[in-house]
Amino acid sequence: MMEQCAIGIDLGGTNIKGIVMDRSGRTRHSSSIHSEAKKGADKVLKNILRLIEMLLQKEGDAGHVTGIGIGTPGFVGADGTVVGGAANLPGWKGTNLYCPILEKFGLRTTATNDVTVAALSEARFGAGRGIDNMVCMFLGTGLGGGLVLNGKVYKGKWGMAGELGHIVVQTDGLQCNCGLKGCVEQYASATGIVRNAKIICEGIPKDVLTPFAKLVQENPDTINSKIVYEYVAQQDPFALKVNDHVCDMLARAIGAILNTLSPDRIILGGGVMNAGQVIVDTVNRYAPNYCWREIWDKTEIVIAELGGNAGAMGAAELVFEEIAG
């Protein structure tokens, strides 16, 4: 008899990635397709169905496919309907993900937030292996979070748990797109880092400009978080100041999370973390100011281990954990 496997789908604003994965986490097949998000929710759903069909064809036999797992931007209710929060997929809210797949392929589906499945992936195959309680924070364009508690993915009733980017860390702080002020996303995401670099470098007089500050003042539109951290690596004083500030803000959110959950590990992932250990080290300096000492002593902050396939792997893993084989 063939080993059971699951299909994992990672829906993004530009591409949809899909894999067929076995229980040990081995990818048997993979494929991807354009989301065509601008053409609306129906088109995106059709593309998901087409990708599943392609993966089933590669697998050859659907008989040993336990089900389909989907990681999607936004929140998914218990019945498989997207209930909100998917700003980069127009019309996606209100779409039901379970029925069309069940009708077309006779396969059960489980879906949840894309960051949550990436966190599950880190828990099973990445930096959280063997850990029962962990919190992932992904520092990309935005700042998303995912939780694995008591060994299981924690989503909350409405799939909305882990909105860690909107923990408010500064009273009357920077305006966030969400309407709140001082969300940690406005400091520690890639866009937040650039925003704070511009604020910090804005008022610096010409005679004390460092190479980094000069670049930010003269070519602000060329700055991204990678460049900021290249100057951090060169010990540019103003780049270091930016790093200190954003890591202080990130540490505030981490402190609140630690005091609430006392997880064994905080896993930091996403594009910003290509900067590496310097962020972990700086957060480690600030976090004790915002965290109960005994909890701090029992936790560690580490860097995520998985790359671009984390979402699809986590989505497939969700099938094994939530749909009986």
Place this chain on the structure above:
Amino acid sequence: MMEQCAIGIDLGGTNIKGIVMDRSGRTRHSSSIHSEAKKGADKVLKNILRLIEMLLQKEGDAGHVTGIGIGTPGFVGADGTVVGGAANLPGWKGTNLYCPILEKFGLRTTATNDVTVAALSEARFGAGRGIDNMVCMFLGTGLGGGLVLNGKVYKGKWGMAGELGHIVVQTDGLQCNCGLKGCVEQYASATGIVRNAKIICEGIPKDVLTPFAKLVQENPDTINSKIVYEYVAQQDPFALKVNDHVCDMLARAIGAILNTLSPDRIILGGGVMNAGQVIVDTVNRYAPNYCWREIWDKTEIVIAELGGNAGAMGAAELVFEEIAG
């Protein structure tokens, strides 16, 4: 055959309460004894053993007692050893709670933080009945928290989850006993409310003093949180200002918790909550400033329902949930 029951022990700095409870939550017997905390950890442990003996005698037959549950100040490791955090019980850290009970009575024990068991009690018998995900905050002398997630008590590996009183809500805020600054406990606990009442009333000129502000200025040592809320009920402007300030701070902690966990309910308990709905209403005004809108729309803040026996009931319930019957 007799119905299975459990013994629940609620250890406090002054008294130890104990009950025999059946699976439906009915208390069959109860008793209490002085902690004698000043006489040291050995004496406290002896008193716990004596209380268990008294309860077993009342029950008559130990054969249908599934086990012993203990709620204790501080944190308890997986092996039943108190690993820290019990400031009002000198020498309690390092005490093992499971072995002496197993040796003397042949009964298995499960122990955890006293606030955590009170939260479990609210989840099963109080304001959290029927709810899978809830967070309790107890506003007493200090501010403690307990979590029930995915229908189960969540303790973290070291029993330290739910240190909600030490979520930092104000940068460089009021100094806390724990060493941090700006912990929510320094604002929204009974002692925090009094502290903030004094700070707010301190500088008020004589000619604009309200009855409340006059009382705080002239007899600061007579103020407690109950008195503050008596004046809030009378709409005293400065008492209202105190209430606004402490509820704003409480709302900040709640916002961080909601964005992390998206629980269905936040349950507010403890002596401060005798003030009632005014605190819930004021927190409801401020919390949307610190919480992702869609999460806020799916949660509610309610007042705890259980009184003095919540701890012992939760400790007994923990037996049914963690020790096989």
